[in-house]
Amino acid sequence: MLGLMMDQPLLISDLIRHADRHHGDTEIVTKTVEDGTIHRYTYRDAHRRAKRLAKALAALGVRMNDRVATLAWNSYRHFEIYYAAAGSGAVIHTINPRLFPEQIGYIAGHAEDTVLFFDINLAPLVEKLAPLLKSVKAYVAMTGRATMPASSSTSNIPNLHCYEELIEAQDDKFEWPSFDEKTAACLCYTSGTTGNPKGALYSHRSTLLHAYAACLPDALNLSARDVILPVVPMFHVNAWGLPYSCALTGAKLVFPAQHLDGKSLHTLFEQEGVTMSAGVPTVWLGLLNYMKEQKLKFSTLKGVVIGGSAAPPAMIRTFQEEYGVQVLHAWGMTEMSPLGTVCTFKAKHAKASKEERYALQNKVGRVIFGVDTRIVDENDKELPHDGKAFGDLQVRGPWIVNGYFKGEGGDPLKKDAAGASWFPTGDVVTIDPDGYVQITDRSKDVIKSGGEWISSIDLENVAVAHPAVQEAAVIGIRHPKWDERPILVVVKKAGQEVSKADLLKFYEGKIAKWWMPEDVVFVAELPHTATGKLSKLTLRQQMKDYKLPG
Numbered sequence: 001m002l003g004l005m006m007d008q009p010l011l012i013s014d015l016i017r018h019a020d021r022h023h024g025d026t027e028i029v030t031k032t033v034e035d036g037t038i039h040r041y042t043y044r045d046a047h048r049r050a051k052r053l054a055k056a057l058a059a060l061g062v063r064m065n066d067r068v069a070t071l072a073w074n075s076y077r078h079f080e081i082y083y084a085a086a087g088s089g090a091v092i093h094t095i096n097p098r099l100f101p102e103q104i105g106y107i108a109g110h111a112e113d114t115v116l117f118f119d120i121n122l123a124p125l126v127e128k129l130a131p132l133l134k135s136v137k138a139y140v141a142m143t144g145r146a147t148m149p150a151s152s153s154t155s156n157i158p159n160l161h162c163y164e165e166l167i168e169a170q171d172d173k174f175e176w177p178s179f180d181e182k183t184a185a186c187l188c189y190t191s192g193t194t195g196n197p198k199g200a201l202y203s204h205r206s207t208l209l210h211a212y213a214a215c216l217p218d219a220l221n222l223s224a225r226d227v228i229l230p231v232v233p234m235f236h237v238n239a240w241g242l243p244y245s246c247a248l249t250g251a252k253l254v255f256p257a258q259h260l261d262g263k264s265l266h267t268l269f270e271q272e273g274v275t276m277s278a279g280v281p282t283v284w285l286g287l288l289n290y291m292k293e294q295k296l297k298f299s300t301l302k303g304v305v306i307g308g309s310a311a312p313p314a315m316i317r318t319f320q321e322e323y324g325v326q327v328l329h330a331w332g333m334t335e336m337s338p339l340g341t342v343c344t345f346k347a348k349h350a351k352a353s354k355e356e357r358y359a360l361q362n363k364v365g366r367v368i369f370g371v372d373t374r375i376v377d378e379n380d381k382e383l384p385h386d387g388k389a390f391g392d393l394q395v396r397g398p399w400i401v402n403g404y405f406k407g408e409g410g411d412p413l414k415k416d417a418a419g420a421s422w423f424p425t426g427d428v429v430t431i432d433p434d435g436y437v438q439i440t441d442r443s444k445d446v447i448k449s450g451g452e453w454i455s456s457i458d459l460e461n462v463a464v465a466h467p468a469v470q471e472a473a474v475i476g477i478r479h480p481k482w483d484e485r486p487i488l489v490v491v492k493k494a495g496q497e498v499s500k501a502d503l504l505k506f507y508e509g510k511i512a513k514w515w516m517p518e519d520v521v522f523v524a525e526l527p528h529t530a531t532g533k534l535s536k537l538t539l540r541q542q543m544k545d546y547k548l549p550g
């Protein structure tokens, strides 16, 4: 017997319709791409313009399931494209402009993008890319007529349109279509470290379930009283779903576009009364350094989400103790839409000591309902959740991929003894009896010494707690006796000095003796991926001729 409840599909267009109807006068603020001035309007305005844009997309020939690509920063226009494309049944494909042009060419070709929207400061990149993008029939510069990029820098871009002119040519008499909630809505490629990039193709249903889950008090805790500034780019896993969760709750949105330097961010936080923000550790490092130099404080910020790579313990302390901002350490991945776990306390931790609470916050927290986890050893045997056993983390749930776009890379899933499918994350973790997950490594980064595992993340966290260290990476180097031994690669803070002996001394008492790095190498900078993460693959290539001392 079926339940007698309405069978209404979960569609992305319902989010913006809800935000318009119930939070119509709540603001969406953007520091604009063009000249950094402030653009301000409301959810009601955004909804009207998204409808006009949906009609413009149809006029450009975009049909159900067609891929609409963006090369764009976080802004109100990007927000409109999110809703116009997915809402009308097309698929929004967000591309990271920091990838190499050849990678973008590959991704756009694989996705068969039909229209490409781009921010005008990326016109030189698009000019270079256009000959590679065989499937793209129309290009749209995300600006008004007066600020269209000069024809000298767009001569290679065929069928170029002006965003504001496309919108002006349409009215907002438009009803969002209804269709199956399992229809594809958004496409994001993972920057795979081996093989070609692979596309995670989210559905309307997965996006809405993820948006609901993200708002929960033990997840990102979002409400209509919040002012959210997503620092995490809208081209990186949909800015962790914030453009959807904010519409769902009616939170005010503040978009920084490409202005991510400490000064621009701090000014926006203060001017707009930002209460919550989210981003990778690298951006926070820039902001915190600037605030320290300028002796600034936050007056409205209550929380920051740190994820994408491990939040350094020193950063968690600085936010909480010097600025009174609560840190939410989160973990996820492109294949998970992206949220998997968030670190918040349980009632039983109310009496925990300060140091116990910090120790817990170095973990990435507990799963959000909807995500199930298990850890397995190299023979796929399930390991206990005792906080000690290290293993490969596998996940399942309604916002986790069950394959990649066009079957790229084959079937990624693993089956358990009962026949249930799991997605292997490639992360090596422990899970404690309370369910708190600790990421110790990527499976390919873990260091195996004498048959035991050494966590490179733990060693990096100690190094960055040293006052003279800006950034640190630990990699395994071949060793004749131990198989592999860790070495520490360090970037010093400007104007600061520290020696190898000082750093090794700093480790004493903080780690097991056999985890001690064999050597310390100082470098001017460390390599990063296009999403701002440390690229250990590149670092290992750079260090391939390195020899351990002695």
Ligand code: AMP
Pocket: 190, 191, 237, 306, 307, 308, 309, 310, 311, 329, 330, 331, 332, 333, 334, 335, 338, 364, 425, 426, 427, 439, 441, 442, 531
């Ligand atoms: P991406 O798909 O580019 O978002 O990368 C996902 C990967 O980033 C995960 O599988 C982890 O290896 C890493 N990651 C994300 N969040 C964290 C975190 N809080 N701590 C450590 N690693 C993280």
